Amino acid sequence: MCSLILSFLPGDRWPVLLGANRDEMLTRPWDAPARHWPTRPGIIAGHDRLAGGTWLGLNDHGVVAALLNRTGSLGPAAGKASRGELPLFALEQANAEAAAKRIASLDVGNYRSFNMVIADAAGGFLLRGLEHGRPECKPIEPGIIMVTASDPNDMTSPRIRRYHPQFMRVPRPDPAAANWSDWIGLLADRAAPAETALNVGPRDGFGTTCSALIGLGPAEARFAFAAGPPDRAEFRPIDL
Numbered sequence: 597m598c599s600l601i602l603s604f605l606p607g608d609r610w611p612v613l614l615g616a617n618r619d620e621m622l623t624r625p626w627d628a629p630a631r632h633w634p635t636r637p638g639i640i641a642g643h644d645r646l647a648g649g650t651w652l653g654l655n656d657h658g659v660v661a662a663l664l665n666r667t668g669s670l671g672p673a674a675g676k677a678s679r680g681e682l683p684l685f686a687l688e689q690a691n692a693e694a695a696a697k698r699i700a701s702l703d704v705g706n707y708r709s710f711n712m713v714i715a716d717a718a719g720g721f722l723l724r725g726l727e728h729g730r731p732e733c734k735p736i737e738p739g740i741i742m743v744t745a746s747d748p749n750d751m752t753s754p755r756i757r758r759y760h761p762q763f764m765r766v767p768r769p770d771p772a773a774a775n776w777s778d779w780i781g782l783l784a785d786r787a788a789p790a791e792t793a794l795n796v797g798p799r800d801g802f803g804t805t806c807s808a809l810i811g812l813g814p815a816e817a818r819f820a821f822a823a824g825p826p827d828r829a830e831f832r833p834i835d836l
């Protein structure tokens with residue numbers, strides 16, 4: 597179960613702030629965010645070597661797209677396309693609205709179930725694909741949104757119930773000063789109980805493999821990446 601936290605504050609210098617931990621099989625190979633797709637040169641994203649797609653990325657227009665598996669849908673399935681292509685489809689667009697429309701036009705029967713977050717400095721959208729019909733698409737409201745394998749801000753999710761109030765309490769990060777310390781502390785948390793920890797320790801070959809921080813402003817973006825669990829790997833800026 598991956599986890600994503602988004603803060604939307606219209607009118608701020610950084611209206612959209614995003615933090616995300618990727619939880620995956622530890623043996624699944626990947627590359628840190630970069631321009632991995634020659635036919636899509638405007639996309640900077642993590643690269644899943646197994647299926648060729650991504651779980652999180654940013655484009656040169658300041659659009660971010662992130663994908664999370666829903667409960668019970670880890671891994672590929674026969675007859676289904678890789679969900680990792682969906683953020684790439686979104687990041688081919690020049691703004692979040694166009695990107696959300698692109699994804700919302702797809703037949704999600706071709707994919708295993710997913711949650712997606714698509715945003716730019718003007719706002720964003722939450723999408724849910726349930727393996728039939730078209731994805732559900734809702735605009736992001738101001739505030740803190742937390743997404744895991746269930747619905748956004750679903751307080752029946754033990755992880756959201758544990759961490760959403762903590763993200764509400766800590767100061768909002770300042771990407772201009774590279775000050776994400778409170779968010780990093782939460783993303784790195786492995787405190788018991790282990791089954792609800794935001795930073796998943798290695799268990800049965802699964803765990804948190806990397807972490808990302810993104811700030812979106814009207815004319816600038818910042819992207820930092822930890823190439824390992826965020827309690828062990830340092831966040832380093834990605835060259836945009």
